[in-house]
Amino acid sequence: MRTIRRGVAAALLIVLAAWGPTVTHAASYEGSSAWRKAFYTAGAAVANVVPVAASVVEPKCLPGYIFCKLTFAAGSLLFAGENLVMSGGSDLDQSRGILYRGFAGDWVLTPRDIAGDTKPQVLPEPPPAPTQENKGSGGFVPPPR
Numbered sequence: 001m002r003t004i005r006r007g008v009a010a011a012l013l014i015v016l017a018a019w020g021p022t023v024t025h026a027a028s029y030e031g032s033s034a035w036r037k038a039f040y041t042a043g044a045a046v047a048n049v050v051p052v053a054a055s056v057v058e059p060k061c062l063p064g065y066i067f068c069k070l071t072f073a074a075g076s077l078l079f080a081g082e083n084l085v086m087s088g089g090s091d092l093d094q095s096r097g098i099l100y101r102g103f104a105g106d107w108v109l110t111p112r113d114i115a116g117d118t119k120p121q122v123l124p125e126p127p128p129a130p131t132q133e134n135k136g137s138g139g140f141v142p143p144p145r
Helices: 002-024 034-049 065-086 092-103 111-115
Strands: none
Touching: 034 065, 034 111, 065 092
């Protein structure tokens, strides 16, 4: 048990060491020294798998970032299927939007995310729904009056 606590403490120290300088400095990842880039890389590796560490970069992800993204993807499958069943298969655009939101975006944190140069998108906004003009003949068109 003591070894696990030490491992978690060491992982959190690495994340804080990588994240801390970004709060005080507005330097980019490219302008960083080699040891700082190594800390950013180690922080990204830790934040991807260690619980709570990912919440420093993305507050929506309390477990590790990869597990968080897998949870959102599985949830999107469940909710898109439920939407498809409840609509009787007529609302495909909504189901596609739900699936896009769960599966698109960043699946891993990068050192640039830890440095603060980029912001990870765990749940990106879905693209706009297609309009009736560019939908083609696949959608329902009411008869003229």
